[in-house]
Amino acid sequence: MTTSSSTALARDLKSGALSLAIAEIAEEAARLILPYWRAGTAVETKSDDSPVTQADRAAEALILERLAALYPGVQTVAEEAVSANGAPASAEDWFWLIDPLDGTRGFVRGGEAFTVNIALIHGDHPVAGVVTAPATATTWRTDKPEGGAFRRQFGALQAGEAHAGEDWRPIRVRDRPQEGMALLSHSVTDEEATRLAARHGCSRWQGTDSSLKFCLIAEGRFDAYPRTGPTSEWDTAAGQAVLEAAGGRVLADDGQRLSYGKAKFLNGAFVAMGG
Numbered sequence: 159m160t161t162s163s164s165t166a167l168a169r170d171l172k173s174g175a176l177s178l179a180i181a182e183i184a185e186e187a188a189r190l191i192l193p194y195w196r197a198g199t200a201v202e203t204k205s206d207d208s209p210v211t212q213a214d215r216a217a218e219a220l221i222l223e224r225l226a227a228l229y230p231g232v233q234t235v236a237e238e239a240v241s242a243n244g245a246p247a248s249a250e251d252w253f254w255l256i257d258p259l260d261g262t263r264g265f266v267r268g269g270e271a272f273t274v275n276i277a278l279i280h281g282d283h284p285v286a287g288v289v290t291a292p293a294t295a296t297t298w299r300t301d302k303p304e305g306g307a308f309r310r311q312f313g314a315l316q317a318g319e320a321h322a323g324e325d326w327r328p329i330r331v332r333d334r335p336q337e338g339m340a341l342l343s344h345s346v347t348d349e350e351a352t353r354l355a356a357r358h359g360c361s362r363w364q365g366t367d368s369s370l371k372f373c374l375i376a377e378g379r380f381d382a383y384p385r386t387g388p389t390s391e392w393d394t395a396a397g398q399a400v401l402e403a404a405g406g407r408v409l410a411d412d413g414q415r416l417s418y419g420k421a422k423f424l425n426g427a428f429v430a431m432g433g
């Protein structure tokens with residue numbers, strides 16, 4: 159990476175300009191994805207058995223092009239590129255993690271819980287992240303873990319109306335209520351979900367696709383999201399950034415903060431928690 163890009167990243171992180179710019183990119187990707195939603199889009203199956211559509215590919219190409227124009231030469235680790243060409247052998251000091259369409263299974267079923275995810279990693283942890291839910295035109299962002307997390311409805315979805323939505327509003331995790339409420343992936347059985355929720359002090363749970371789970375905890379609507387099965391780092395990085403900035407935590411099995419740049423960019427078990 160060029161020295162000017164690392165200087166620009168550090169400067170824009172500090173000012174808050176970085177996550178604002180990344181939010182615009184994620185919202186542009188959302189507008190690209192929406193015409194494919196509930197439109198009978200053809201679904202292919204990747205070698206790992208997971209689904210992919212034209213929407214995933216088009217959104218990833220757009221995001222990579224916009225990031226390269228803003229900050230040339232920064233390493234990118236993006237779901238569809240890794241699926242096509244393999245993962246980079248190692249992570250650089252600064253790198254982007256991109257999941258252009260997380261929750262593709264739900265997207266294909268016509269559900270609302272699918273997201274665009276862009277995160278910036280520095281060292282071993284996310285320092286900025288944006289999650290956008292195209293179906294509800296909602297974006298969550300942060301670029302200063304100590305400076306808070308924010309959410310906005312980005313309003314009309316027609317091209318050129320990117321700024322027509324609400325202002326950014328701060329969000330915060332809630333204090334744990336008497337009866338905690340967990341979020342679980344639809345990939346676990348009801349029995350497993352009940353057991354995992356109870357293990358994290360939650361007597362009730364709800365199944366939800368995608369990284370939206372991190373954002374719902376960050377907004378104070380749920381309390382925990384335990385996951386035992388594998389995920390890729392681009393599935394969790396942006397959501398973790400938002401949740402941590404809103405006062406929550408994401409811990410790996412060893413009790414440490416979930417870290418990034420691991421072998422094959424794969425996560426093991428973790429739990430995301432609110433207050």
Ligand SMILES: Nc1ncnc2c1ncn2[C@@H]1O[C@H](COP(=O)(O)O)[C@@H](OP(=O)(O)O)[C@H]1O
Nearest residue numbers: 208259260261262343344345367368388389390
């Ligand atoms: N064995 C595995 N290895 C890596 N990631 C996996 C995985 N099984 C599921 N995932 C990831 O989990 C995401 C779905 O999470 P959830 O079940 O919480 O919605 C999928 O994201 P995509 O939809 O982007 O492919 C997929 O990448």
Ligand SMILES: [Mg+2]
Nearest residue numbers: 257260261393
């Ligand atoms: Mg994903």
